[in-house]
């Protein structure tokens with residue numbers, strides 16, 4: 155099939171590449187000329203395990219193309235996936251859909267034979283209705299179909315998630331589109347992936363409800379961790395004990411920093427805003443948003459207690475600054491709040507992240523990037539494990555850290571407190 159991905163970011167690039175690997179002809183379009191030029195040279199704009207090999211293979215085989223020419227790419231394609239950003243509006247909590255509508259206005263005049271227009275971007279319920287209305291102003295409804303096909307891939311596991319998703323959701327009542335899209339996803343469905351055909355509005359809401367539920371799970375265990383710290387119970391035992399209940403499940407039930415990333419923060423906010431519009435108060439999700447916002451303050455207070463209130467001139471090392479492991483995505487990572495706060499209190503920050511130096515900290519004084527773990531932790535008073543990269547799981551702190559009384563604050567509960575005690579390392583974790 156001939157596909158066009160509009161927006162070559164995490165979602166557009168990964169799904170475009172994976173669709174091409176399934177044998178489709180895919181053109182990935184982006185307005186960012188630099189990104190497209192780099193991709194043509196084999197330079198991958200994001201860190202995603204396994205992505206580079208797939209891009210190189212399919213680009214070489216001519217199944218995958220990169221372009222900045224929206225018009226030409228849309229004209230050549232039958233299925234158009236919209237994968238542009240839907241960030242939070244500058245004012246308020248709603249989703250900013252300006253990128254979506256800009257694309258729709260650009261492509262509606264290009265529909266001269268039947269095309270399926272798919273929102274893969276996460277869009278509030280009823281956006282598909284609005285898109286259909288906008289296109290209908292210029293084109294007969296028989297010439298196009300607007301479908302919601304939300305994306306559930308996780309950064310860091312995106313290739314695997316595309317090829318082995320828990321489910322594929324196709325939101326449309328249009329029989330012709332259902333037939334075509336079921337065929338497109340057939341290689342995954344025939345491997346056992348669950349396929350759900352539902353209404354467009356339901357598909358749009360499934361995505362938001364799923365993300366809000368997962369955000370709630372993370373926030374739930376984070377609050378339970380706060381209680382554990384007061385009653386001499388280890389939250390890891392709670393996660394295991396709860397997670398073994400099949401009705402609950404163990405995933406997204408690990409205590410740690412506030413949830414971040416490009417999806418949960420913005421999607422929880424957008425969902426409550428949509429509900430408010432329909433005069434429904436999603437009070438539970440609103441509490442989750444509030445609790446998550448407070449989470450960073452809770453952890454910073456703990457840092458303050460660990461250092462007995464003496465943050466000034468302390469050398470604090472962050473191991474990992476992204477919101478989770480195996481991604482370079484810094485969007486809404488809690489380190490973006492923690493590091494400036496600690497700097498303001500007079501700390502000197504050193505950080506190491508396997509995905510390299512971050513522009514986000516460029517303007518801050520007293521923030522230094524180290525190119526490896528050893529040099530990052532060497533002179534630290536306090537080491538904070540912020541992200542759960544495998545690289546941080548077997549560090550010989552006793553050998554590598556030169557400060558005698560250094561402290562380790564493991565925000566991901568990677569290490570065993572018993573073993574740390576045996577090694578006489580001052581160790582703090584979450585929820586114990």
Ligand SMILES: NC(=O)c1ccc[n+]([C@@H]2O[C@H](COP(=O)([O-])OP(=O)(O)OC[C@H]3O[C@@H](n4cnc5c(N)ncnc54)[C@H](O)[C@@H]3O)[C@@H](O)[C@H]2O)c1
Nearest residue numbers: 161162163164165184185186237238239240275276305309
């Ligand atoms: N990142 C994830 O893990 C993830 C997972 C599931 C769903 N989503 C959703 O998918 C959507 C995209 O997310 P992302 O993380 O890939 O965003 P992103 O910012 O990485 O990529 C968006 C891309 O769209 C391009 N773009 C914007 N307007 C354009 C236009 N008019 N023409 C061509 N290109 C244009 C941008 O230059 C950018 O490269 C969002 O709605 C997000 O909520 C993201």
